[in-house]
Amino acid sequence: MLAWPAAVMAQAALPATPQRMVSVVSADRRTGKLVRSVIATTRHDAPGKLDQPPAAQPAVKANPAPAVSPDAIADAVERAATQHSLPPQLIRSVIKVESNYNPGAVSPKGALGLMQLIPATAQRFGVSNVFDAADNIQGGARYLRYLLDLYGGDYPLALAAYNAGEGAVAKYGTVPPYPETQNYLKLVARQLRAGQPPALEQPKAPSAPPSAQPDDTRHVLAVVGDDGSLRYVSR
Numbered sequence: 001m002l003a004w005p006a007a008v009m010a011q012a013a014l015p016a017t018p019q020r021m022v023s024v025v026s027a028d029r030r031t032g033k034l035v036r037s038v039i040a041t042t043r044h045d046a047p048g049k050l051d052q053p054p055a056a057q058p059a060v061k062a063n064p065a066p067a068v069s070p071d072a073i074a075d076a077v078e079r080a081a082t083q084h085s086l087p088p089q090l091i092r093s094v095i096k097v098e099s100n101y102n103p104g105a106v107s108p109k110g111a112l113g114l115m116q117l118i119p120a121t122a123q124r125f126g127v128s129n130v131f132d133a134a135d136n137i138q139g140g141a142r143y144l145r146y147l148l149d150l151y152g153g154d155y156p157l158a159l160a161a162y163n164a165g166e167g168a169v170a171k172y173g174t175v176p177p178y179p180e181t182q183n184y185l186k187l188v189a190r191q192l193r194a195g196q197p198p199a200l201e202q203p204k205a206p207s208a209p210p211s212a213q214p215d216d217t218r219h220v221l222a223v224v225g226d227d228g229s230l231r232y233v234s235r
Contacts, residue, residue, distance in 0.1 A: 068103050068133045073114070076134040080141035086148075091115075091141055093191035094162070097184065103133045115140025159188055 077095070081088040098116040099105035111118050113136035122130045125146075127139035147158035150166070160175040161168070163184040168176040175181065 066103075066131075070101075073101065073103075073133055073137070076137045079134075080137050083138075084141045084145040086141055086144060089192055089195040090144065091137065092195060093188050094140065094144065094159075095137070096191050097187045103136070104131055112136075115143075117143070156185055159185055 073095075077088050077091045080086070081091055095101055095114050098111075099114050101114065103114050105114070105116065106112055107116055109118070112122070112130040114133055115136055117125075117127060117130055117136060117139055119130070121143060122136075122139055125139040125142040127135050129135050130139070144158065144162065147161050147166075148155070151157035151161070151169075156175050157169055160181050164176050164178055164181045168178070168181070175185065
């Protein structure tokens with residue numbers, strides 16, 4: 001006959017006690033996805049004791065992101081920008097507005113990590129761990145590249161879709177009239193402008209005769225509007 005451990009036998013001999021079911025939502029440390037589990041807890045209230053509400057428990061921190069240095073984030077941004085042909089400042093601007101550089105950020109709507117990817121988008125663009133800074137940046141950069149290609153390089157439409165979803169842009173045929181999305185474009189545009197290096201005054205060379213002046217000597221300046229539009233002007 002099998003010999004059961006004494007502790008197990010003693011526990012089996014305890015009288016039945018009331019149980020309650022508790023639903024717990026937490027982030028999977030391997031995939032970064034939010035998962036729900038149900039556990040049973042046993043109450044050992046003294047006989048005749050009135051039911052009391054459970055004591056408040058500290059909130060579970062659903063951001064198991066490891067600490068990451070600013071230099072590591074900067075390197076990941078540069079790599080993603082090069083691989084996906086994006087301006088590094090665009091990625092930095094989206095990160096700043098989305099999460100303020102918090103690798104463990106979790107929004108009320110379930111967006112996760114530095115570039116605030118929802119689980120479906122993370123899976124769609126090959127992110128295995130949304131709380132890994134480099135992995136999250138790669139997924140966000142792939143998504144931005146896809147959206148810019150989808151909308152023919154139109155920054156406002158691409159950023160609107162990043163914020164509100166491609167379905168919202170398709171529904172209205174333009175930037176959706178959502179206050180959150182409209183404000184999002186302004187915030188990203190502001191970050192883009194803030195990241196542009198100041199124009200340096202170059203010493204003026206002697207003027208050449210008009211006939212010898214090549215067309216490609218004009219200075220081109222990128223200008224980002226409050227709505228996120230990008231245009232180029234000659235100086």
